Amino acid sequence: MTGPSAPIALTAHLALVSSISFGGFPTVLPDVRNFVVGTHGWMTDQDFANIFAMAQSIPGPNMILMMSFVGWKVWGFPGAVASAFATFGPPCTIYFASYRLWERFRDAPWQRIVRLGLVPVIMGLVIASGTVMARAADTSWRAVAVSLAAAVMTLATRLSPMWMLLLGGALGGLGLL
Amino acid sequence: MWARRVAVEKRRWLNDSEFADIVSLCQFMPGPNIVGIAVCVGAKMRGTIGTIAAVSGFLVIPWVIGLSVGLLFLEYAHLAVLRNILGGIAATAAGLLIATGIRLLLPHRRRPAAVLFAVLAFGLITFAKLPLLVVLFGLVPVSIAVARIENARAG
Numbered sequence: 001m002t003g004p005s006a007p008i009a010l011t012a013h014l015a016l017v018s019s020i021s022f023g024g025f026p027t028v029l030p031d032v033r034n035f036v037v038g039t040h041g042w043m044t045d046q047d048f049a050n051i052f053a054m055a056q057s058i059p060g061p062n063m064i065l066m067m068s069f070v071g072w073k074v075w076g077f078p079g080a081v082a083s084a085f086a087t088f089g090p091p092c093t094i095y096f097a098s099y100r101l102w103e104r105f106r107d108a109p110w111q112r113i114v115r116l117g118l119v120p121v122i123m124g125l126v127i128a129s130g131t132v133m134a135r136a137a138d139t140s141w142r143a144v145a146v147s148l149a150a151a152v153m154t155l156a157t158r159l160s161p162m163w164m165l166l167l168g169g170a171l172g173g174l175g176l177l
Numbered sequence: 178m179w180a181r182r183v184a185v186e187k188r189r190w191l192n193d194s195e196f197a198d199i200v201s202l203c204q205f206m207p208g209p210n211i212v213g214i215a216v217c218v219g220a221k222m223r224g225t226i227g228t229i230a231a232v233s234g235f236l237v238i239p240w241v242i243g244l245s246v247g248l249l250f251l252e253y254a255h256l257a258v259l260r261n262i263l264g265g266i267a268a269t270a271a272g273l274l275i276a277t278g279i280r281l282l283l284p285h286r287r288r289p290a291a292v293l294f295a296v297l298a299f300g301l302i303t304f305a306k307l308p309l310l311v312v313l314f315g316l317v318p319v320s321i322a323v324a325r326i327e328n329a330r331a332g
Contacts (some may be wrong), residue, residue: 020313026274030302031309038306050254051247053266056273058243061236065243072248084240086277088232095226096220113328120291121313123282124298130274131303137267146265150272155280165269172265173258 006042007075010035014067014086019094023122026064026175030132032070037136049137057165064088102112142177190222290327294320 013035017028029052036042043051051073055066065089066147105111134147152166171177219231253259285291294316301312 002313010230015329017309020310022313026277028309030306032307034308046260047254049267050251050260050263053263053270054247054250056270057266058246059239061239061243062242064236065247068240068244069247070183072244072251080244088226088236092228094234095217096225109328113324114321116285116288116291116324116328117294120285120288120295121298121320123278123285123315124295125276125302125309125312126278126281127295128299130271130276130278131299133267133274134271137264137271138266143264143268146268147272147275150269151276151279154273154276161273164267164273168265168269169262170265172268173262175261177261177265 006040007071007079009040010042010071010079011086014071014083014091017140018063018087019090021063021091022118023126025066025128027122027125028063029129032067032121033132033136036070036074041048043070046139047073050131052137054167057169061088068091127145140177145176146171190218255331288327290320294323 014032017031021028033045033048037045044064048070051066051069054069055062058065064084067083067087068080068147071079071081073079075082130147130151134144138144138147146168150168153159153164215228215231215235219229221227221314223230226238250259250263254263282291282295285295298312298316301307302309
């Protein structure tokens with residue numbers, strides 16, 4: 001399943017999506033899932049959901065970790081390193097270049113307009129990402145109920161996400177999902 | 178947010194408004210936010226060398242630790258208990274993502290154009306399964322153009 005072209009294809013694809021990952025890690029998840037699960041079949045939906053669960057519960061740079069786990073699945077340790085570089089290299093370069101420009105145009109009115117246009121699209125992408133991941137992870141109606149409950153509790157209460165992840169993990173561990 | 182606490186409060190590398198500027202830049206740039214913040218703080222202080230130093234400090238150690246822990250878990254992912262726990266976490270985390278998107282969209286709910294573009298982005302990814310590149314470059318320019326027209330009318 002992993003010819004020499006697989007790691008190259010994955011690295012190139014990650015470099016591309018990371019360059020356009022406005023809003024960070026969540027916006028790229030559906031695209032990466034389609035690429036590695038759908039198009040190439042390098043892993044199952046279950047694998048992808050497991051990796052997602054891990055990246056969300058380990059502290060640290062979770063987008064880079066998530067992509068490193070994906071790279072590991074395809075090509076072992078070199079894959080993990082290549083994926084990490086592909087995930088943070090291009091955005092780093094873009095940041096470094098745009099940082100000076102941003103200073104110069106700090107008070108320009110177009111910045112506000114760009115943000116007004118960009119934010120709603122990004123948030124639509126984040127909600128889509130949650131939905132796609134729920135579809136990958138939720139193998140029973142009880143798991144669907146857990147996703148819904150987590151969403152409602154986040155919107156309605158101030159409970160820390162960490163507690164909810166613990167609770168979700170505990171429910172799963174007890175075999176209730 | 179601990180990045181602010183270290184950069185502003187403990188080390189006094191930057192003041193609060195400089196930090197706020199950096200965060201607002203990073204929020205609408207591609208890539209992992211924390212990397213952007215590290216790059217910008219490093220660049221502000223020491224130029225290119227600062228950037229490289231900041232990125233290695235922010236990334237390399239957490240990455241090594243995170244990857245090791247994660248791979249250890251993946252090693253045992255065939256165990257039913259662990260698989261069930263990860264399943265529960267994944268279901269919860271998916272719900273958290275949905276809620277985050279909704280919450281950050283709420284301030285824009287009175288702008289019909291904003292709601293429309295959010296719904297389009299959601300639908301094109303979830304149901305049409307289009308690549309991110311296509312959705313982003315199809316919607317964002319139109320969305321910004323509409324925001325510009327709205328802005329011109331209002332002001």
